Amino acid sequence: MGDQLTGVRAAVESSLAAKQRLLEDEGLLTRTAEAVDVIVEALRGGHKVLFCGNGGSAADAQHLSAELSGRYAFDRAPLYAEALHVNTSYVTAVANDYSYDVIFSRMVAGCGRAGDVLVGLTTSGNSKNVILAAEEAQRLGMKVIGFTGEGGGKLGAVADVLLDVPSTETPRIQECHILLGHTVCGLVEETMFERP
Numbered sequence: 001m002g003d004q005l006t007g008v009r010a011a012v013e014s015s016l017a018a019k020q021r022l023l024e025d026e027g028l029l030t031r032t033a034e035a036v037d038v039i040v041e042a043l044r045g046g047h048k049v050l051f052c053g054n055g056g057s058a059a060d061a062q063h064l065s066a067e068l069s070g071r072y073a074f075d076r077a078p079l080y081a082e083a084l085h086v087n088t089s090y091v092t093a094v095a096n097d098y099s100y101d102v103i104f105s106r107m108v109a110g111c112g113r114a115g116d117v118l119v120g121l122t123t124s125g126n127s128k129n130v131i132l133a134a135e136e137a138q139r140l141g142m143k144v145i146g147f148t149g150e151g152g153g154k155l156g157a158v159a160d161v162l163l164d165v166p167s168t169e170t171p172r173i174q175e176c177h178i179l180l181g182h183t184v185c186g187l188v189e190e191t192m193f194e195r196p
Contacts, residue, residue, distance in 0.1 A: 011171075018165070018172035019179065025166055032180055035145045035161045036187040039068075042117045042143065043192065048080035050112065052104040052133050053121035056174050057147075058085050060181065061121050067185040076193040084108070084133070104133035114141030122146075123173040125153020125164070134158040147180065149173040 022028060039049055049068060051061035061083040068081035084107045085091055094103045108118060118137035120130040125148035134144045135158055146152065146159030149168055156162050165176040 014169070015172060015175050018167045018169070018176055021166040022176050022179070028163060028166070031161055031163055032183060033187075035163060035184050036191065038143050038145060038161055039117055039184065039188050040191050042115055043079050043188070045115055047113065047115040047117070048082070048111075049117045049119060050082060050084055050108065050137075051119045051121070052084045052130055053147075054127055054129065056170075057121035057123065057127075057177070058083070060147075060174065060177055061119070062086060063178070064119070064181040064185060067182070068188065072182075072185045072189045074189070074193075074195050076189065076196075079188070079192070101128045101132060104129050105136040108133050108136045108140070108142075112137055112140050112142050116140075116142045117145060118142050119145045119147065120155060120159070121148075121177060122153065122155055123149045123170045123177075125149060125151065125155040127155075131155055131158060147177045 042049060051065045053061040065081040065083045068079040070078065084104050091103050094106055118134060120134050122130045131154050134155060137144050138158065144159045145161045146155040146163065148155055148162065148164045150164055150166050152162045152164040156164060163180055165173045167173050167176065
């Protein structure tokens with residue numbers, strides 16, 4: 001049990017250290033506030049927010065879209081937000097018939113419109129299907145918010161707003177993505193609705 005306890009402490013300390021670096025990164029905090037403004041502007045204009053990611057980032061994309069379309073902290077009207085991977089028949093058909101690389105960009109081409117927002121999550125910043133979706137979104141006149149790890153990877157060059165967590169460790173990046181994502185969802189909700 002002693003080894004496991006040491007491991008638990010080390011993991012929590014590592015997570016706290018990543019969050020402390022995030023807190024000290026004024027640029028990242030400012031860009032997070034900018035992401036809130038981008039999403040609020042889109043939703044107030046009758047547009048939607050689309051999320052995409054792979055693996056753990058797919059789970060985070062689905063989680064965050066549910067915080068907007070369902071509710072975050074209090075009861076209010078739903079907001080138009082969706083994760084692009086939730087239709088497994090679509091994902092497997094496109095991956096089989098075309099390529100896994102285009103599973104998100106084809107959906108963006110099909111349902112994205114100018115004024116919408118695409119939120120792409122990729123810890124490396126280099127997931128090809130997320131980058132292609134971001135490029136398609138920009139072609140359509142959508143705004144792109146990227147959640148990545150340190151440096152932003154290739155998505156950094158495409159995103160309008162880059163939330164690049166100051167870490168290179170996938171678990172720490174994902175933990176910070178949920179923290180930032182929850183922060184964004186909470187502030188969107190607070191900005192758009194009166195708390196009952």
